[in-house]
Amino acid sequence: MGSLVVSLVFEALAVKEGGAAPTTSQRPCVQLEIPVSIDTTATKWLQLRVDSNIDVPNITERMIGKVTVKDPFKIDGQLCAPPKDKIVIRTRSANGQDNANRYWDVEVKPDEYSYLEAALARGYAVFTYDRLGTGGSDKPDAYDVVQTSVQVEVLRQLTSLARSGNLVGGSEGSRALNGIPLRLANYKPSKIVHVGHSLGSAITLGLIGSADDRNHDDEAPPLSDGVVSTGFLHTTPADLAGVNVAAWGLELAREHDPVRFGDRGSGYVVQSTKGHLQLRYLGEKGAFEEGLLDYAWAVLRQPASVSEFISVGTAFGRGAAGFKGPLQFVIGEKDYDFCAGDCRGAYDVDTIKENYYPGATALEVYLQPETGHALTLSKNATAGYDVAFDFLHRVGL
Ligand SMILES: *[C@@H]1O[C@H](CO)[C@@H](O)[C@H](O)[C@H]1NC(C)=O
């Protein structure tokens, strides 16, 4: 059996910026720089430029036209496969100078927090990458280019490379880490499961929705064999209608921290205080080990483009009527962005299925108790991973 799981994360917790790779024991991982060639149509937004901290608060959501995005980009990623050959690959959002998306691979007490460790132990292989605009991936124009429709296209191409066994072969300058097993070089999963977090989930849901646009060839493999969407929920009565930007405490990234984020251009914004980071990601005192707020602040926090905020609804809003696979939503019971701190009663599974995924073969929502938005940083994180692994097991992935 072989499956590929692709995961992505939202902006602030995307990746580690620089620094040495941790002692990743003897993990069979390979670091990749993957070229993608984008040729797609994105949205032209009515968005005032954000060139200083004073500009940041006004993010609008008005479409004023279309724009063609036709560019080659480099995407930073990492492929890890478990020592034994039961092959399920998971893709997560990796990055950084060291190509590791630390949201999925928390270095503090990895036995308790690292999703990557847990997945490898379960026999899954994992591919993670940095979204366009984060970590070690290219950081193009924050207005016309770095938005969800383009991110969906990047994910589609990476998925296709993975499916054909060309993730490693198609990458440039793949750098060995701990001696890559040869089997990684031609790694070809038979199944692909996408695991997203927050914006990463929106992009993943956009990916399965994009299949509706294509002529269907029943012989062609599906874009995704299954989805675990974390840190994301279609709430009732209304979906996240817009981002409550004021609650995020955003500043222009390069003005906020010229040393760390000096390579971000106009329109890249970042959370500016630990208080905002705690409110949005970690929740109340007691829900997380306090050292993890410092870790999130110093290591995981990443800028996002203003157009990613504006365009997030376009990624998932129309659902994925043609998706015929299993789909699980796992969200912290106390998620702030989606549920204002309490997800109990904030959704209806039948409505989600009818409105968005009528063809899904299984659809579940799970609220991880006493947990905020950042599932991998919360106490009891591993037990939450087990819920998702058990779901995949039940549906044969
Ligand atoms: C925000 O920007 C829009 C145009 O994008 C403008 O119409 C509106 O007046 C601005 N609001 C504020 C408070 O500046």
Ligand SMILES: *[C@@H]1O[C@H](CO)[C@@H](O)[C@H](O)[C@H]1NC(C)=O
């Ligand atoms: C830990 O998470 C598991 C899985 O969601 C749950 O069953 C259990 O009750 C949680 N424990 C606590 C103390 O919240």
